[in-house]
Amino acid sequence: MKEYSYQQNKKYYARRVRMLYACSLLVVVGAAVIMYLYVGKWLPVVIVIGCGAGMIGIMRLLQHTDDVCISQIVAALSDLLDSLSELERQEVFPENEDTLLSKLQSKTDKIVTTLRLQNERERAEHENIKGLVSDLSHQLKTPISNLKMYTEFLKNPHVTIEERQQYLHILDLSVERLIFLSESMIKVSRLESGLITLHCEKQSINETILQAVKDIYTDAKKADIMITYKEEISCDILHDRRWTAEACFNLLDNAVKYGKPGNEIILAVRELGLTIEISVTDQNEPISGEERTRIFERFYRGQNTCEKDGIGIGLYLAREIIEKQGGCLSVHPVGQGNCFSIVLPKQ
Structure with missing residues (x-):
């Protein structure tokens, strides 16, 4: 040239x-x-x-x-x-004329729009990474501090057998929390970064739901909470069985964890036009309107959840899984409880 x-x-x-x-x-x-x-x-x-x-x-x-x-x-x-x-759109040449300058104006506007979207995505990814690091450091602080503190306690030769057992129990809980946290963070980071690809196949959504029920059954039985399954429709839809079952499990686990002995959880599946709705209705304390907008945030825990184990990642992960399959996850009060609703397209 x-x-x-x-x-x-x-x-x-x-x-x-x-x-x-x-x-x-x-x-x-x-x-x-x-x-x-x-x-x-x-x-x-x-x-x-x-x-x-x-x-x-x-x-x-x-x-x-x-x-x-x-x-x-x-x-x-x-x-x-x-x-x-x-990166500001400015009309220098008229766009309604069939001239080279008008075409140049149109192409410049498209470039500005594309660069703006790219900058917004990069800014969102940057903020997401900052939030992830901040949240991770906050979550790791307590178990690591416990490990360090109680390990020092165990070095004391005058510790009684009863105190030693108590310290070891606390260390076991801290290690389990670190394991759970690391596994959860790996899932979230891989899902957000696209390293995990959802393999959607046309298969029975009912079997996927029952898989989640099997996984939570033992914990529900220990907590003396009954799970009632209402199947209004049986159909095959495009979805990833493993991850959709995990999303359903997280909703059921949340209902069991914060439930009281004797409570009932109603798990239902029904058809809503061109979609399928999976609902989990509990008898727990109704979530306030202010918290309903935040419970799906990563690491967010409600005001009345401090006494329960958890890191506030289950609902966030469930929402990410459902949205990546073209669905949505929401919550609304029902009577004296809450109803978490998963909506997935039938096709």
Whole structure:
């Protein structure tokens, strides 16, 4: 590709303009000489010279007008580039005209929109990483502090057997919490970064739900909480069985963990138009309107959950799983409890 040179093109343009003026002047002089030789009078010669001078003046005026127009276009292009560098949409040329400048305006607007979206995604990813690191350090602080503190206690030779057993129990709980936290964080980070790909297949959603029930059955039985399964429809839909079952399990686990002995959890599946709804209704304390907007945030725990084990990641993970399959997860109060609703498309 031949390299563009502004200086060379400028010199070439100036040379062509000078040649054009020189040729025009030669034509005028030649016409005047021919007129004098043919007529033999000076008046026609003066008229020809005057007309030629007027024509050259008009040419000069047109050249000046073109230079002004080109300068204005270049200034407008400079403004367009400024808007591109600042990622601000600015209409320099009209978009409703079928000209090259209008097409350039349209393409510049598309570039600005694309760069804006890319910057917003990068900013969101940056904030997400900052939040992840902050939340992780906060969650790791307590178990690591317990490990360090109670390990020092165990080094004391005067510790009684009963105290030693108590310290070991606390260390076991701290280790279990670290394991649970690390596994949960691995799931979340892999899911958010796209390292985990959901393999959606057309299969029975009912069997997926029952898999989650089997996983939570032991904990529900220990807590003396009954799970009632209501199946209004049996169908096959596109979904990832493993991760959808985990999302359902997290909702059931949340209902069991914060439930009271003798409570009942109603797990239902039904058809809603072109979607399938999976609902988990509990008899726990109703979630306030303010908290309903936050319980799906990563590491968020409600005001009345401090006495229960957990790190506030189950509902967040459930929402991420469902939304990546084109569905949605919501919660609303029902009577004296709450209803968590998963909605997935049938196709």
